[in-house]
Amino acid sequence: MSALLSVQGLRVEIAQRHRVLTAVDDVSFDIAAGEILGVVGESGAGKSVTGTAVLGLLERPAYQAAGRILFDGRRIDTLDEDAMRALRGREIAAVFQDPLTSLDPLMTIGDQLVETMRTHLDLTQAEAVERAARLLAEVGIPAPRERLASYPHEMSGGMRQRVVLALAFCCEPRLIIADEPTTALDVSIQAQILDLLRAMCRERGTAVMLVTHDMGVIAEVTDHVAVMYAGRLVEVGPTRRLLAAAAHPYTRGLMASIPDMYRRDEELMQIPGSMPRLDAPVPGCAFHPRCPQALARCAGERPPSFTTGASQVACWLADPAGRSAA
Amino acid sequence: MSFVLGRLGQTVLVLLVAAFVSFSLFRYVGDPVNNMVGQSASLADREAMRAALGLDDAFILQFARFVGNALTGDFGMSYRFGQPVATLIAERFPATLELALISMLIATGLGVPLGVWTALNRDHWLSQVLLAASLIGVALPTFLIGIALILFFSVWLGWLPSFGRGEVVRIGGWTTGLLTVGGLRALVLPSITLGVFQLALILRLARAEMLEVMRADFIRFARARGLKPRAIQYRHALRNTLVPVVTMIGLQFGNVFAFSIIVETVFQWPGLGLLVIQAIQFADVPLLAAYLVLIALCFAVINLAVDLAYVAIDPRVRSGGGVRRTA
Numbered sequence A: 001m002s003a004l005l006s007v008q009g010l011r012v013e014i015a016q017r018h019r020v021l022t023a024v025d026d027v028s029f030d031i032a033a034g035e036i037l038g039v040v041g042e043s044g045a046g047k048s049v050t051g052t053a054v055l056g057l058l059e060r061p062a063y064q065a066a067g068r069i070l071f072d073g074r075r076i077d078t079l080d081e082d083a084m085r086a087l088r089g090r091e092i093a094a095v096f097q098d099p100l101t102s103l104d105p106l107m108t109i110g111d112q113l114v115e116t117m118r119t120h121l122d123l124t125q126a127e128a129v130e131r132a133a134r135l136l137a138e139v140g141i142p143a144p145r146e147r148l149a150s151y152p153h154e155m156s157g158g159m160r161q162r163v164v165l166a167l168a169f170c171c172e173p174r175l176i177i178a179d180e181p182t183t184a185l186d187v188s189i190q191a192q193i194l195d196l197l198r199a200m201c202r203e204r205g206t207a208v209m210l211v212t213h214d215m216g217v218i219a220e221v222t223d224h225v226a227v228m229y230a231g232r233l234v235e236v237g238p239t240r241r242l243l244a245a246a247a248h249p250y251t252r253g254l255m256a257s258i259p260d261m262y263r264r265d266e267e268l269m270q271i272p273g274s275m276p277r278l279d280a281p282v283p284g285c286a287f288h289p290r291c292p293q294a295l296a297r298c299a300g301e302r303p304p305s306f307t308t309g310a311s312q313v314a315c316w317l318a319d320p321a322g323r324s325a326a
Numbered sequence B: 001m002s003f004v005l006g007r008l009g010q011t012v013l014v015l016l017v018a019a020f021v022s023f024s025l026f027r028y029v030g031d032p033v034n035n036m037v038g039q040s041a042s043l044a045d046r047e048a049m050r051a052a053l054g055l056d057d058a059f060i061l062q063f064a065r066f067v068g069n070a071l072t073g074d075f076g077m078s079y080r081f082g083q084p085v086a087t088l089i090a091e092r093f094p095a096t097l098e099l100a101l102i103s104m105l106i107a108t109g110l111g112v113p114l115g116v117w118t119a120l121n122r123d124h125w126l127s128q129v130l131l132a133a134s135l136i137g138v139a140l141p142t143f144l145i146g147i148a149l150i151l152f153f154s155v156w157l158g159w160l161p162s163f164g165r166g167e168v169v170r171i172g173g174w175t176t177g178l179l180t181v182g183g184l185r186a187l188v189l190p191s192i193t194l195g196v197f198q199l200a201l202i203l204r205l206a207r208a209e210m211l212e213v214m215r216a217d218f219i220r221f222a223r224a225r226g227l228k229p230r231a232i233q234y235r236h237a238l239r240n241t242l243v244p245v246v247t248m249i250g251l252q253f254g255n256v257f258a259f260s261i262i263v264e265t266v267f268q269w270p271g272l273g274l275l276v277i278q279a280i281q282f283a284d285v286p287l288l289a290a291y292l293v294l295i296a297l298c299f300a301v302i303n304l305a306v307d308l309a310y311v312a313i314d315p316r317v318r319s320g321g322g323v324r325r326t327a
């Protein structure tokens, strides 16, 4: 069984004047073709950094310090910039948080679509324009042919995010990194955009790494969930299982903080305390100062990832040896 | 369209204010009659002169007459030269305009590409050198640059003339130095002197704006779309950089006119600047008043040109009217 995307032991460091911070450490997960993986965690947990690393867009002072990233069985983190660029937008596309600032304000959306397609695909101008119009229709933009000539400022935020989706899908990529694609939008529009994203992915078999703060979105849209805390994955598993019986105390805390599974807002975290800052890492399990079930060893020893059922859990409570000992 | 009309209205207003200041100067600084007939004239002569000039009429009437005359290019006679002010200015204007144009051409033609290049090659040693040089360019006084250039290229090397316009050709009412070798050679040192400060300023602004734009979200997204670096840098980043840069170039063009007084003095350049220096020395009020209006007009025209450039570059300024087709 080979995954479409396989991230193995990823570590991202940030070089500062006198020290090196570790933003992401020992992160491993797979995404199968056509699968939607949700990534959750408090602000600063390293979700965006992980997505950026997969896209090969880490920029000074951040850099990949360890680990491997495989796409379709091929290692991509060691590709040179030109080879990675050819992959970006073609095989691995992106949707970012803010549709208002993702588009070039001085270029028509038609030109931006055409330019993206003609960079990656062997299309004539006329073919690309034709295809751009079809895409706009597909993402639900009325009068698509006329809209090709519109500038971003002539459209609403929701419409612009639809255009961004069209841009992400225009070369039929196999993976989309969607980093909080609806956070900046009006609540009433968020669901529409997510439905559209899911429908287009299901139709095409596109895999997604969907970063979100919204457990409702996780429940509705994702197949698997990865929970990040302080730069590490604390639990990865099938969405159903995590929602029904989360193994990691942090995941359980996340679940407990949503009174209604389908509430869509950002009040995700009501676990007392706060995540450690990058410049003050916590030894042992990074969650132990906030963990209601912390054991004696948690402060000194970092738990490795244990496999329990279909999930991976980085917590001493999931240690088969520990459980039998207790 | 309404945008352009609005700007036109503003321009007219600015010009009226300038005309008013200039008129007040003309009317109330010194006694025009005294200036014209001299100390020895009799009281009766003075009264006759006052009446002839309409100086006893209501203020608003006098201002209206001033504006009316100005519109036909009539700013009266220069006290100092005894010639119509309009003729004097028309003679000198081409020299200053050509000097200003050439120096801005140099400053823009070098400043924008160098600024963009230093932004894209931040770690290159040449970027550091250019940045340091631009700091010096901003700090050095213009007259010092002029004197140094004269010393080096005229006195020591003897390559280029140090004063005057060289050979000029007359085309209609316009004299140009752009069509003869001598005229072009004479332009080199003064236009460089005038352009150095602008070049440094434009380079620094272009660099700063380019760096700013390269950090923008849409550039990050363009990279995520897998566009080629050249497309990102030039099609997306540079065009977005141009909006503020064009504004500053426009504003600086006005300043170049003002700075030209120094350069014209250093190089004995027969332009408006030299004329104005003389006018100031002799309190030649009609000439100064006309100069003021002319400068205001220049600024107004430049601002209008900048606004039109905006309309061309930035779709957000084009309000509603006619959407362009792609493909």
Ligand SMILES: Nc1ncnc2c1ncn2[C@@H]1O[C@H](COP(=O)(O)OP(=O)(O)OP(=O)(O)O)[C@@H](O)[C@H]1O
Pocket: A014, A023, A041, A042, A043, A044, A045, A046, A047, A048, A049, A050, A059, A060, A061, A062, A278
């Ligand atoms: N270029 C950078 N320079 C310095 N620190 C950085 C940089 N990029 C990321 N970080 C730090 O890395 C950590 C992880 O950031 P990241 O953006 O991945 O968080 P996140 O999980 O996406 O949070 P959010 O939910 O707020 O988007 C943060 O502490 C952030 O401050």
Ligand code: SF4
Pocket: A248, A249, A250, A285, A286, A287, A288, A289, A291, A292, A293, A294, A295, A298, A303, A314, A315, A316, A317
């Ligand atoms: S390892 Fe210990 S501190 Fe960390 S989550 Fe598990 S029980 Fe809590």
Ligand SMILES: [Mg+2]
Pocket: A047, A048, A049, A179
């Ligand atoms: Mg983020």
